[in-house]
Amino acid sequence: MPRLVWFRQDLRIADNPALAAAAEGPLLCVYVLDDAAAGRWAHGGAQRWWLHHSLAALERALAARGAALHLARGSAREIIPRLAAAIGAGEVHAGRLTEPWARARDEAVHRALEAEGRRLVLHTSSLLHEPHRIRTGQGRPYSVYTPFARALFALGEPPPPLPAPARLLPAPGAPEGLPLAALGLIPAPPIPEWWREFPAHWTPGEAGAAERLARFARAALPAYGARRNTPGVEGTSGLSPHLRFGELSPRQVWHAARAAGARGEDAFLKEILWREFAHHLLWHRPDMPEQPLQQGFARFPWRPDAALLRAWRRGRTGYPIVDAGMRQLWRMGWMHNRVRMIAGSLLVKHLLQPWQEGAAWFWDTLLDGDLASNSASWQWVAGCGADAAPYFRVFNPVLQGEKFDTDGAYVRRWVPELARLPDRFLHKPWEAPEAVLRAAGVALGRDYPRPVIQHGEGRARALAAYAALRGAAEAA
Numbered sequence: 001m002p003r004l005v006w007f008r009q010d011l012r013i014a015d016n017p018a019l020a021a022a023a024e025g026p027l028l029c030v031y032v033l034d035d036a037a038a039g040r041w042a043h044g045g046a047q048r049w050w051l052h053h054s055l056a057a058l059e060r061a062l063a064a065r066g067a068a069l070h071l072a073r074g075s076a077r078e079i080i081p082r083l084a085a086a087i088g089a090g091e092v093h094a095g096r097l098t099e100p101w102a103r104a105r106d107e108a109v110h111r112a113l114e115a116e117g118r119r120l121v122l123h124t125s126s127l128l129h130e131p132h133r134i135r136t137g138q139g140r141p142y143s144v145y146t147p148f149a150r151a152l153f154a155l156g157e158p159p160p161p162l163p164a165p166a167r168l169l170p171a172p173g174a175p176e177g178l179p180l181a182a183l184g185l186i187p188a189p190p191i192p193e194w195w196r197e198f199p200a201h202w203t204p205g206e207a208g209a210a211e212r213l214a215r216f217a218r219a220a221l222p223a224y225g226a227r228r229n230t231p232g233v234e235g236t237s238g239l240s241p242h243l244r245f246g247e248l249s250p251r252q253v254w255h256a257a258r259a260a261g262a263r264g265e266d267a268f269l270k271e272i273l274w275r276e277f278a279h280h281l282l283w284h285r286p287d288m289p290e291q292p293l294q295q296g297f298a299r300f301p302w303r304p305d306a307a308l309l310r311a312w313r314r315g316r317t318g319y320p321i322v323d324a325g326m327r328q329l330w331r332m333g334w335m336h337n338r339v340r341m342i343a344g345s346l347l348v349k350h351l352l353q354p355w356q357e358g359a360a361w362f363w364d365t366l367l368d369g370d371l372a373s374n375s376a377s378w379q380w381v382a383g384c385g386a387d388a389a390p391y392f393r394v395f396n397p398v399l400q401g402e403k404f405d406t407d408g409a410y411v412r413r414w415v416p417e418l419a420r421l422p423d424r425f426l427h428k429p430w431e432a433p434e435a436v437l438r439a440a441g442v443a444l445g446r447d448y449p450r451p452v453i454q455h456g457e458g459r460a461r462a463l464a465a466y467a468a469l470r471g472a473a474e475a476a
């Protein structure tokens with residue numbers, strides 16, 4: 001009997017359990033762009049660029065094995081059952097998703113298929129473990145990372161990745177899908193091509209992902225522990241967009257890291273488990289993208305301010321490490337993790353802007369924008385999430401810059417107007433004597449902004465807001 005494979009966040013053919021389960025007989029491979037179901041969590045702008053190219057790569061990979069990718073746009077609740085009926089499929093295979101909107105949609109598709117005697121079969125595809133299977137000794141979900149990670153390591157090694165099917169047999173009777181361009185993922189002019197630098201940094205698709213993984217395992221993994229916090233070097237894997245779209249499975253990454261020498265509770269594998277943890281949290285707290293996990297923060301006295309938010313988004317806060325990160329994000333669609341934390345902290349603490357605003361900007365501009373990781377990380381930065389850094393710990397953006405970008409390579413690359421400043425003043429140009437500024441060709445307030453707020457003042461404001469929140473909670 002024919003089967004339908006519904007690709008969602010596993011745009012690959014190797015180690016794809018949904019595809020493997022269907023590949024024994026005739027099949028129809030389908031991708032549905034369903035913006036209405038995702039609502040405000042429809043792919044952001046940068047993700048759409050990636051998705052376009054990733055689907056193109058998947059189309060080519062499937063075609064090389066004899067199958068087409070049927071593309072559709074609209075409600076998957078209607079399209080999937082209709083296509084399953086058109087080819088007479090008994091089963092629809094897909095990878096399990098954790099986003100609340102996707103879970104609701106899967107439930108609806110399941111019911112619609114069942115009503116016609118068909119089945120929706122969900123596989124463990126995007127994660128190492130199903131979030132609902134991992135429980136504490138008391139049978140509850142985890143809310144702290146370290147015991148969660150310990151429990152996952154104790155489960156032993158994940159199963160080895162599945163090979164890509166050699167040949168695929170198309171199901172007869174499949175209707176024509178849309179051409180990729182009809183999905184409209186890449187905005188047409190007059191929208192400016194803000195993504196024009198992306199191809200210099202990234203190759204979406206399974207082959208690009210495998211290439212990047214091999215490069216990382218060879219070059220950066222051995223020194224990952226020492227270099228992962230230095231944004232000026234390629235010290236991390238850069239695999240996040242590939243993982244986000246499932247061009248690689250976490251099992252493949254895990255086993256490649258082991259083969260390249262990652263032993264025991266290796267630092268890199270622990271990062272892979274942060275991703276698992278974020279999805280575990282989202283599964284059990286579907287309100288995480290909107291609401292603080294720590295309820296007390298719901299009444300935090302934010303001070304929304306459009307001008308401050310704009311300065312942060314554009315990389316014009318006057319703090320070089322933050323501005324470098326925000327500009328890297330815009331031009332590359334990605335930001336180094338350490339700088340995400342520093343930039344996020346400035347927004348929510350010094351500037352008192354709601355973390356949801358930061359998360360929304362990241363959602364639109366990150367190629368790796370992932371609902372679970374983005375919401376969990378923003379809540380972590382804001383101090384209101386699971387296992388978060390306490391709110392009263394306020395990063396000093398100057399000291400952070402000096403510590404992690406000591407030689408200034410990162411700031412000089414992304415904030416070139418400061419490139420000629422000596423290291424001593426690079427992270428605090430406002431302290432440079434006039435003659436030093438002049439020699440470096442910098443006029444503060446003209447070429448580069450003065451800080452939007454002084455660190456001491458920002459820190460005091462953040463702590464006062466936190467004290468007010470606690471005072472209100474105690475009085476209640």
Ligand SMILES: Cc1cc2nc3c(=O)[nH]c(=O)nc-3n(C[C@H](O)[C@H](O)[C@H](O)COP(=O)(O)OP(=O)(O)OC[C@H]3O[C@@H](n4cnc5c(N)ncnc54)[C@H](O)[C@@H]3O)c2cc1C
Nearest residue numbers: 236237238239240271274275337340368369370373374377
């Ligand atoms: C405010 C903020 C927002 C973030 N938003 C996202 C997001 O939308 N999508 C996203 O994938 N990551 C997000 N992260 C986590 C992290 O910054 C990125 O995963 C990482 O920078 C990706 O680069 P890499 O692939 O080189 O990471 P590596 O250091 O090579 O890590 C390997 C993989 O582990 C996973 N990972 C690493 N750190 C984390 C983490 N803290 N949480 C969850 N997974 C992690 C990623 O899949 C990553 O590709 C966010 C972090 C912060 C502080």
